[in-house]
Amino acid sequence: MKVTAIGTGYVGLVTGACLAEMGNHVVCLDVNPEKIRILNEGQIPIHEPGLLEVVRRNVEAGRLQFTTDVDMAVQHGTMLFIGVGTPPDEDGSADLQYVVAAARSIGQRMTDYKVIVDKSTVPVGTADKVRAAVKEELVKRGLGDMAFAVVSNPEFLKEGAAVEDFSKPDRIIVGSDDEQATLLMRALYAPFNRTQDRMVVMDVRSAEFTKYAANAMLATRISFMNELALLAERVGADIELVRRGIGSDPRIGYQFLYAGAGYGGSCFPKDVKALVKAASDAGIPLKVLTAVEEANERQKHVLVDKVVARFGSDLKGRRFAIWGLAFKPNTDDMREAPSLVIIDELTKRGATVAAYDPVSMPETARVLGPRDDVTLVDRAEAALQGADALLIVTEWKEFRTPDFDAIKGSLKAPVVFDGRNLYDPKLMKALGIEHYGIGRGATV
Numbered sequence: 001m002k003v004t005a006i007g008t009g010y011v012g013l014v015t016g017a018c019l020a021e022m023g024n025h026v027v028c029l030d031v032n033p034e035k036i037r038i039l040n041e042g043q044i045p046i047h048e049p050g051l052l053e054v055v056r057r058n059v060e061a062g063r064l065q066f067t068t069d070v071d072m073a074v075q076h077g078t079m080l081f082i083g084v085g086t087p088p089d090e091d092g093s094a095d096l097q098y099v100v101a102a103a104r105s106i107g108q109r110m111t112d113y114k115v116i117v118d119k120s121t122v123p124v125g126t127a128d129k130v131r132a133a134v135k136e137e138l139v140k141r142g143l144g145d146m147a148f149a150v151v152s153n154p155e156f157l158k159e160g161a162a163v164e165d166f167s168k169p170d171r172i173i174v175g176s177d178d179e180q181a182t183l184l185m186r187a188l189y190a191p192f193n194r195t196q197d198r199m200v201v202m203d204v205r206s207a208e209f210t211k212y213a214a215n216a217m218l219a220t221r222i223s224f225m226n227e228l229a230l231l232a233e234r235v236g237a238d239i240e241l242v243r244r245g246i247g248s249d250p251r252i253g254y255q256f257l258y259a260g261a262g263y264g265g266s267c268f269p270k271d272v273k274a275l276v277k278a279a280s281d282a283g284i285p286l287k288v289l290t291a292v293e294e295a296n297e298r299q300k301h302v303l304v305d306k307v308v309a310r311f312g313s314d315l316k317g318r319r320f321a322i323w324g325l326a327f328k329p330n331t332d333d334m335r336e337a338p339s340l341v342i343i344d345e346l347t348k349r350g351a352t353v354a355a356y357d358p359v360s361m362p363e364t365a366r367v368l369g370p371r372d373d374v375t376l377v378d379r380a381e382a383a384l385q386g387a388d389a390l391l392i393v394t395e396w397k398e399f400r401t402p403d404f405d406a407i408k409g410s411l412k413a414p415v416v417f418d419g420r421n422l423y424d425p426k427l428m429k430a431l432g433i434e435h436y437g438i439g440r441g442a443t444v
């Protein structure tokens with residue numbers, strides 16, 4: 001099939017590349033010429049495991065191309081996927097300006113039947129706005145009768161596992177009230193849907209809602225565990241043992257129950273805020289979800305609270321090593337990363353920071369700008385030299401079994417604030433390391 005992916009970010013690029021992998025002819029369009037230049041030079045603008053190989057393979061096979069040429073891109077696809085950003089507006093609601101602009105650019109150019117697929121995360125009612133924008137542009141061109149469909153097909157991939165998640169989806173949600181469009185969506189997704197029918201077809205509004213409900217549920221599990229972790233510390237229980245204890249119940253399951261330094265990323269924070277705002281506008285305030293957001297804001301400060309409890313609130317003259325800057329492992333994405341809050345809180349109190357991340361240092365440098373109080377170092381061990389303590393913020397694999405002797409030898413005193421519960425508190429005690437985890441009340 002002929003497919004156009006509008007927006008070459010995490011979602012648009014992965015969608016375009018993975019659809020090309022199945023034999024479709026895909027054009028990826030972006031308004032950012034720099035991204036298209038990088039892609040046309042055989043590189044990818046993001047760190048995403050396995051993506052470069054899929055992109056290169058399909059470019060070589062002549063099934064995948066990148067362009068800023070809107071006329072060509074709109075002309076090319078029968079299926080046009082909108083995967084542009086939906087960042088939070090000032091009031092927390094999803095800013096739909098990029099989605100509507102993409103819709104308009106389609107309406108201004110299309111000359112035959114198109115299926116317009118909303119892949120971006122968008123509030124209930126957005127498909128209607130997209131339809132109205134396309135129609136308005138068609139009417140301006142005297143083509144008001146031209147047929148097209150708008151379908152909701154939210155994406156559930158996780159950064160760092162995007163290709164794997166897209167290629168082996170748990171479910172494929174299709175919100176459609178157009179039979180022909182539904183058939184085309186079935187055909188397009190058939191290769192990803194062979195072993196078991198994972199496509200759930202529903203009305204458009206329910207599909208739009210499903211995306212927010214999924215992210216809200218996952219964020220709720222994390223905030224719930226983070227709050228229980230605070231209590232566990234106070235009452236002398238270990239949240240890691242509690243996690244294993246409750247996860248064994250299949251009704252609960254093990255996933256997304258890790259207490260930590262708070263959730264970040266481009267989606268949970270913005271989608272929780274957007275759903276809270278949409279609900280309040282609809283006169284149905286979501287009390288649980290409001291608390292989820294509040295708990296997460298508090299959680300991002302928990303590690304620094306522990307630093308302050310140990311070293312005092314005046315941190316002038318102190319230096320801290322930070323391991324892990326990206327909002328999660330296997331990505332260079334720094335959007336809403338807890339590390340940024342932690343760096344801010346430490347430096348505000350007069351400390352300096354030496355930080356290391358396996359892939360996100362260029363992105364961190366871009367986000368932080370030039371700073372005297374933050375040094376980015378190119379090896380984990382280099383961050384430790386002469387630091388008062390080590391803070392673990394992102395659970396990259398290479399931090400899981402470090403050289404503990406080197407940690408002890410390099411820090412001024414062996415103090416570790418373990419924001420992702422990587423280390424066994426009993427082992428740390430045995431090694432003579434002062435270890436502060438999250439919710440590890442029983443074992444410290």
Ligand SMILES: NC(=O)C1=CN([C@@H]2O[C@H](COP(=O)(O)OP(=O)(O)OC[C@H]3O[C@@H](n4cnc5c(N)ncnc54)[C@H](O)[C@@H]3O)[C@@H](O)[C@H]2O)C=CC1
Binds near residue numbers: 010102
């Ligand atoms: N990042 C993720 O893991 C996931 C994101 N989503 C959702 O997907 C949407 C996109 O997210 P990301 O891919 O992370 O965004 P992103 O910010 O990485 O990429 C968006 C791209 O769209 C481009 N763009 C903006 N307006 C355009 C236009 N009119 N025509 C062509 N290109 C245009 C931008 O230049 C940018 O390259 C958001 O709604 C997000 O909530 C959904 C699931 C996973």
Ligand SMILES: O=C(O)[C@H]1O[C@H](OP(=O)(O)OP(=O)(O)OC[C@H]2O[C@@H](n3ccc(=O)[nH]c3=O)[C@H](O)[C@@H]2O)[C@H](O)[C@@H](O)[C@@H]1O
Binds near residue numbers: 158256258262265268
């Ligand atoms: O809508 C989206 O963009 C995506 O948002 C999340 O994916 P992502 O943000 O890439 O990453 P996650 O693995 O979900 O992690 C999000 C944050 O939660 C934190 N987290 C995750 C799991 C956990 O148990 N504890 C925890 O603190 C992570 O450290 C990270 O900061 C969802 O998992 C995807 O299904 C969804 O498609």
